[in-house]
Amino acid sequence: MKILAVDLGGTHASCALVEDAVILARDMVPIRDLALLGPALPPIQASLERLNRDGSAGGIGFGFCGLVDAPSSRVTSTNGKFEDAPDIDLVGWARSQLGLPLRLENDARLALLGECHAGAGKSETDVVMFTLGTGIGGVAMMDGRLLHGRHGQAGVLGGHVPVKLGGRRCTCGGVGCAESEASGWALPLVCAEWVNFKESALAQQEINFENLFACGAKGDRVALEIQRHCFNVWGATAVAAIHAFDPELLLYGGGVMKSAEIILPAIEEYVARYAWTPWGKVRIGAAQLGNDAALFGVVPLFCEESVRVR
Numbered sequence: 001m002k003i004l005a006v007d008l009g010g011t012h013a014s015c016a017l018v019e020d021a022v023i024l025a026r027d028m029v030p031i032r033d034l035a036l037l038g039p040a041l042p043p044i045q046a047s048l049e050r051l052n053r054d055g056s057a058g059g060i061g062f063g064f065c066g067l068v069d070a071p072s073s074r075v076t077s078t079n080g081k082f083e084d085a086p087d088i089d090l091v092g093w094a095r096s097q098l099g100l101p102l103r104l105e106n107d108a109r110l111a112l113l114g115e116c117h118a119g120a121g122k123s124e125t126d127v128v129m130f131t132l133g134t135g136i137g138g139v140a141m142m143d144g145r146l147l148h149g150r151h152g153q154a155g156v157l158g159g160h161v162p163v164k165l166g167g168r169r170c171t172c173g174g175v176g177c178a179e180s181e182a183s184g185w186a187l188p189l190v191c192a193e194w195v196n197f198k199e200s201a202l203a204q205q206e207i208n209f210e211n212l213f214a215c216g217a218k219g220d221r222v223a224l225e226i227q228r229h230c231f232n233v234w235g236a237t238a239v240a241a242i243h244a245f246d247p248e249l250l251l252y253g254g255g256v257m258k259s260a261e262i263i264l265p266a267i268e269e270y271v272a273r274y275a276w277t278p279w280g281k282v283r284i285g286a287a288q289l290g291n292d293a294a295l296f297g298v299v300p301l302f303c304e305e306s307v308r309v310r
Contacts, residue, residue: 001058004098007294013028013047014027016295020299026051059103061302063297065078066085068105069152070104074089106139111294112146113296113298116141120287121287126143127141127251128155128245132254136182137159138156158178158241160179161236162175163178178236191203199221199222200220210258228266238271238275248283250285253290
């Protein structure tokens with residue numbers, strides 16, 4: 001069955017027509033107002049209509065960057081973006097405007113479904129995936145089913161596991177979260193507080209992970225110290241996920257993974273040292289599908305029994 005996919009991001013919505021493990025057509029819709037979802041729906045609708053000119057699609061899979069109640073396909077909570085989303089009936093919108101059923105899922109869960117359908121997690125049943133970028137996303141699959149929990153929060157708050165008592169305030173309202181210690185938005189704050197940071201070449205550049213790893217590669221002492229701090233934070237969240245969800249595979253995606261050859265060995269070393277897994281060794285690898293992962297995830301999303309658990 002062909003499925004229309006919508007992956008709603010921070011600056012645009014990626015739309016596609018997907019069949020099995022093939023993207024048949026795709027489109028990109030700019031999002032001009034991150035505060036509201038309502039104004040974005042007409043251009044998204046127009047994009048989906050273009051992609052489905054022949055009427056062959058059997059449904060719409062919609063990935064949203066917030067907490068959702070998957071069984072009812074309703075947004076339950078956002079974090080500073082699209083604040084009107086909980087009041088929008090997306091199922092009714094899809095039915096009345098496009099004549100199709102819609103299934104809604106958290107975007108990180110949808111990405112993991114995609115990796116398990118057509119990427120690095122293919123044929124795996126127990127997987128945790130982290131996305132390292134502006135923030136830190138996380139999602140868990142157990143026994144071949146996405147973990148949701150009663151309130152839709154299970155598994156998706158990996159970036160908000162506390163790693164530092166009395167640490168920095170996070171965007172979620174917590175203190176010392178992994179995201180507030182080692183994410184794209186937090187990195188400038190971490191650097192500003194680092195001892196002797198002004199001596200680092202990074203202090204003369206835009207502070208992002210690409211430049212951090214570039215400075216580290218040149219032997220910059222402070223940059224290497226901050227790298228190690230981030231590795232420890234990511235390693236601690238990995239151990240927490242292993243102890244909580246008992247996966248056989250940990251996957252990592254996101255823009256920061258351009259430096260996967262440095263990051264993955266560091267996380268593997270941390271996990272080998274601190275995770276309690278008497279049964280054996282958790283495999284750690286890079287996600288394969290990049291920004292297309294959530295688009296591929298809509299296919300298994302329509303195999304309801306295999307992907308949903310409350």
